Amino acid sequence: MTQRRSLNLKLVLSVFAAFLLSMAFTWFLHSRLSERDAYKLIDRTFENVEDEMSDCVEERLVLQCMAVRERIEEDGYPVDTASLQALARELHVTEISVADTNGDIVASSVTDYLASADRPAFNFKTAGGQAEDMMCLVTGPDTEYCQPYRSNTANGAWRKFIGVWMPSTGGFVEIGCDGESLRGLSRSSLMDLFRNWRVGGNGGIVVTTMSGLILSDYEEPNREGAHWEDPDSSFYWKRKEIEGFPTYIMIPKDSAAVQRDVLVGATAVLNGAALVFVALLVGFVISSFVRNQIKLQTAKELKMATDIQLAAIPNVFPPFPDETSFDIWASMDTAREVGGDFYDFYFTGPDRVLFLVADVSGKGVPAAMFMMRAKAQIKSAAQTGKPIEQVIEEANDALCEGNTSNTFVTAWAGELNIRTGHVSYVNAGHNPPIVRLGGKVEYLRSRPSLVLGAMAGVRYRVQELQLEPGDAIYLYTDGIVEQHNAAGELYGDDQLLKTVSGCSGRRGELLSAVIEDVRRHAAGAEQADDCTQLVMRYRGEPATFTGEYRPTMEDLSKASADLAKALEGVPDDCSNIMMVAADEIFANIVRYSGATDWTLTVERTRHPDGVRLVITDNGKPFDPLAHRDPDTTLCADDREVGGLGILIVKKTMSPVTYRRNNDRNILTMGKEYGDKN
């Protein structure tokens, strides 16, 4: 348990660490991403801002150029240099020139452009470069043309030239502006140009003059003219000079980070949920694995307990194959892996057999442990050879010792004298057995004594019963009569009596018949309790003949005669085939075994009537049952006679058993006839 808790803690801690790590990584990644995105946005915005500012400035300059043209035409054409210089000063432009359709400058505020004695006038067409571009204006009407701010073709000075078509001559008027003139003219048109622009949520654009005065600001619209300072580190920002105006685009870092925060937050929630789910899943998988292991281990141990318990009670039938005076059969079907029922039987003297069925209160492992104890106590008391009531009393006293759980055992124990058929029995609180006496089947009801294990020092009443050959006692536990069906109806005493009456009980068929009938009654309902039963059938003392022989044909002949005599009264079909089988075994011993002596025992049994032969020899080990049967389908020419004798024995006798004991081969073979009851 402690192990599991610390496992869970470790699991939770490692999952939490993984969560923090993944969140830190997400945060870092998205910070980098949002910075990159902010600068990307700034660069893209600059393109728009540049276009917008150029348009704005050029629009202003074109207007100025038109104003110049108007004044020239008003004042009358042609004009002299001095008037143009005055006009230029008045209208804040650096220079003014007028060209004819050929591109020759016919008037200018700059005397160098005009024709003089030693050189012709400046010609746009032939000058090439920036100047030649202006020639587009003569294609008129109403053309206008702006050039970028750059060094001019004429003398390399930095100028921005703007020209408009002149309707009166078909030529054009050109004004040129240096930086200062440009700024002066454009300044007013740039005022508040970007006031309403927003970049990346809360960011914006600021345009200033070269001297650092604000022209357009997005934050505080009335700050024009105030002095500008570079943004601090709480912004992503860039500066660019456009048309001579330092322009800033800036995005507050916290605004850019909003998206990151939302993303990281959402990821945290989703990751958290996923990790919790995974942690729960892993925890569940591990704990169910552990539970399964425990279950498997328990099942394995219970299986071993079952095996130990079943090995503790006799389970080979018939248990005494050489014993012809009684049959005993028993079975135990436990409701769980281990049960609290048991049966037992053993010889307590040369001609006394104790047999019992018992039921420990409770079920499962505790009952099974008490059962093993009870079984051992009764057996150890019985081995002293004392009368049965004393055996039970001793066992009871032993079971009461230290029985703090107040577990008790009901038992029916009987002791059969196999010579006389007399049974002494003690009933310690157990169900009454069913007896078959002289063909009549009934319950053997008697006042029961106290259960075992309840109180030390109790006297147990011994009772008597006389069995005749063919009589039987059937013992069972209450699991049989108390098995219920789905409707809750018990199997019951009456039904049990009926089933037992209808069955001969030979060879233990009775036991399987009862179990089948109980199952039929239960009709699928769960087996509620252990079902244990035992049948003891008294057959009586057999008539017996025993002879000893040497391995000669004379003695073989004598043995055949002895057997024929011993079989008197047995129906011919049985005795004849028995003679054949015996002859086969005798011949094998005399001819092949190398035995120096051999014996024949003939036992006549009643209820059922039958004959059993026990043939022993001290020859070399030979198990006829292990022999392969000869092929009985060959044609006459291929047939051999060898092996046929043993085949005849195996096919006609039942049961046939072989064992090797004290350097002797011991072969038994039996046959029943007549009344099967």
Add this chain to the structure above:
Amino acid sequence: MEIKTNTEGSTLTISVSGRVDTVTAPELEAGLKFGDATKVVIDLADVPYMSSAGLRLMLTAHKTMMAKGGTLQIAGVQPSVKEVFDITGFSDILNII
């Protein structure tokens, strides 16, 4: 064991009386002489049972008669003898009437 023979034309009838087992088989073997007979009938009506020692004689007799182109019939088979013949597959080989 008693063995009686009776010849009618080319048919030799051998009547056996008594059990046939390891002890009596040599006696029967000595009595199974067929001479020139082309048809032999072995009458087992008074044989209560026969062990594999007897089966060997029946098989030998059958092979002998087959070899000289004659026939062998087994008659009067009792239930215990029949059972042994059946178990050992001799019922399929011997000509039992």
